[in-house]
Amino acid sequence: IHAATASLVFHVPLEEVTKEQRSNAKAVNFGIVYGISSLV
Structure with a gap:
């Protein structure tokens, strides 16, 4: 799944x-999944 995301x-x-x-x-x-904060 991570490779597919990277491809996109x-x-x-x-x-x-x-x-x-x-x-x-x-x-x-x-x-x-875990929520990205505004600091990322």
Whole structure:
């Protein structure tokens, strides 16, 4: 699911998502689930 989010956010094919992009997407996904503050 994190790779799929990265693919959408960074506009790259799923198979070309890098580890860094996936890591950033994890923050997006967990931010959505747990609520992102205005400081992020």
